[in-house]
Amino acid sequence: MAKSADGWHHVDVEGAGPGTRYGFSVDGGPVRPDPRSQSQPTGVHGLSEVVDHDAFEWSDGDWQRKRWPAALVYELHVGTFTEAGTFDAAIEKLPYLVGLGVDAVELMPVNEFPGERGWGYDGVDLFAPHHAYGGPEGLKRLVDACHRAGLAVMLDVVYNHFGPAGNYLQEFGPYLTAKHQTPWGMAVNLDDEGSEGVRRFLVDNASMWLRDYHFDGLRLDAVHAFADSSPVHFLAQLADEVGSSGFLVAESEVDNPRLFAYGLDAQWYDEFHHTLHTVLTGERTGYYAPFGSLGQLAAALRHGSARYVGFAQNHDQIGNRAKGERLSHLVGEGRARIAAALVMTSPFVPMLFMGEEWGASSPFQYFTDHDDADLGAAVTKGRRAEFAGFGWAPDDVPDPQDRATFERSKLDWSELDRAPHAGLLAWHRELIDFRRSHPDLVDAGVPVEVEVDEALGRLRMRRGRVEVRVNLGEASWDGVPPDGVAVSA
Numbered sequence: 001m002a003k004s005a006d007g008w009h010h011v012d013v014e015g016a017g018p019g020t021r022y023g024f025s026v027d028g029g030p031v032r033p034d035p036r037s038q039s040q041p042t043g044v045h046g047l048s049e050v051v052d053h054d055a056f057e058w059s060d061g062d063w064q065r066k067r068w069p070a071a072l073v074y075e076l077h078v079g080t081f082t083e084a085g086t087f088d089a090a091i092e093k094l095p096y097l098v099g100l101g102v103d104a105v106e107l108m109p110v111n112e113f114p115g116e117r118g119w120g121y122d123g124v125d126l127f128a129p130h131h132a133y134g135g136p137e138g139l140k141r142l143v144d145a146c147h148r149a150g151l152a153v154m155l156d157v158v159y160n161h162f163g164p165a166g167n168y169l170q171e172f173g174p175y176l177t178a179k180h181q182t183p184w185g186m187a188v189n190l191d192d193e194g195s196e197g198v199r200r201f202l203v204d205n206a207s208m209w210l211r212d213y214h215f216d217g218l219r220l221d222a223v224h225a226f227a228d229s230s231p232v233h234f235l236a237q238l239a240d241e242v243g244s245s246g247f248l249v250a251e252s253e254v255d256n257p258r259l260f261a262y263g264l265d266a267q268w269y270d271e272f273h274h275t276l277h278t279v280l281t282g283e284r285t286g287y288y289a290p291f292g293s294l295g296q297l298a299a300a301l302r303h304g305s306a307r308y309v310g311f312a313q314n315h316d317q318i319g320n321r322a323k324g325e326r327l328s329h330l331v332g333e334g335r336a337r338i339a340a341a342l343v344m345t346s347p348f349v350p351m352l353f354m355g356e357e358w359g360a361s362s363p364f365q366y367f368t369d370h371d372d373a374d375l376g377a378a379v380t381k382g383r384r385a386e387f388a389g390f391g392w393a394p395d396d397v398p399d400p401q402d403r404a405t406f407e408r409s410k411l412d413w414s415e416l417d418r419a420p421h422a423g424l425l426a427w428h429r430e431l432i433d434f435r436r437s438h439p440d441l442v443d444a445g446v447p448v449e450v451e452v453d454e455a456l457g458r459l460r461m462r463r464g465r466v467e468v469r470v471n472l473g474e475a476s477w478d479g480v481p482p483d484g485v486a487v488s489a
Helices: 087-089 094-102 136-146 194-210 234-245 257-264 270-281 294-303 315-319 329-347 373-390 403-406 411-417 423-435
Strands: 074-078 106-108 125-129 152-157 176-182 184-190 217-220 245-250 266-268 306-309 347-352 448-453 458-463 466-471 482-489
Touching: 087 136, 094 423, 125 136, 136 152, 136 217, 152 194, 152 257, 194 217, 194 234, 194 266, 194 466, 217 411, 234 245, 234 257, 270 329, 294 448, 294 458, 329 347, 329 458, 329 466, 329 482
Parallel strands: 074 106, 074 347, 106 152, 152 217, 217 245, 245 266, 266 306, 306 347
Antiparallel strands: 176 184, 448 458, 458 466, 466 482
């Protein structure tokens, strides 16, 4: 390949085109996938494949993004959402999501990651949709079908670290830097020598998902882990270059108003989740230790706005438990109904995690498929050590490498019509319809008033004409039984 003055290398290959397999040998070394590979048909170690994005026939030419504050987001993992675990299989469930009242589907990461199964957060080929899900064509079919059904589509992207297996980026350039250390080792190079090319790599990736796959927005994983001392923060550059093309929503472990100054549209609101979870479960270990009072829950509700995404459950808060228990597994139907009512009537953009609405019996556990036995063993060991702070026994943590851990995490769609799942699903539908029919719940200008009685376990929230009463006490309260909730207008 010929090297140009700007450091890029070029070569023209006669006859290459869509479907052509190729790779790169760096300085005579082993053949590696293209760092910007658009398709990896045989996984993270195999050859890359040329893709012609113009060849797909889209049918969403009239699609218009919906107003963000009015959205109901539904987070799902493609591999466990259906038995088949593919993009095309997910299309078959879109009528259900429309009937439920969902406005936007949020996909956990779908870029190429090691093996056949995984959460997607250890991806390495950021431009290539996962081969086991259906590759580039399958993903386009899913997004196109969502738009035809009236559903927006968000994608979870990971720019704060790269996965350990199949990560050949450092052979091509300074994608990582020892200037900063993170929980994953060296940091992604956002502010050291050569960082201009790395930042361009990530911004181009974001642009590709919005342009070539028609995504309506991106959820940015763990932005608090970005190590960037540049005059212009990477998030500000990202928002400036691609923000007009789609929503940008950040995950941050703490509420960070600076994210809005960078130009991002919203952030996940973990503080609301933590206060709600601890009030309902009584858990006070690990990062839940600072939370647990109704007063803290009230403060989180008062602080809320449509610039925050509020939830009672998500992939992290379920999957990062020892056994992957859902909230309904921990507190039962009554308190699960309370959680649903507060999420759906809160001042945040509400989000459900797949199966939450019917109290799915399946857990959502952490699973991997590393072909390196030593790496797989290290992941299993590290996973069990990580939970020591919560007091969870190592033997209770399923082996991420065991295929059974993945299989038991798949949704059982036959539950929808059976008790107690049918009752909880009906409650969610009622709440979603109520939210849609009461403008006070989606009007950012309507104040949030919250009163609590800590001793009696009572919370009252008012949003305009809507009132929500939660009773976590031992005695009935104006017709609301213990572990009950009333929503009225």
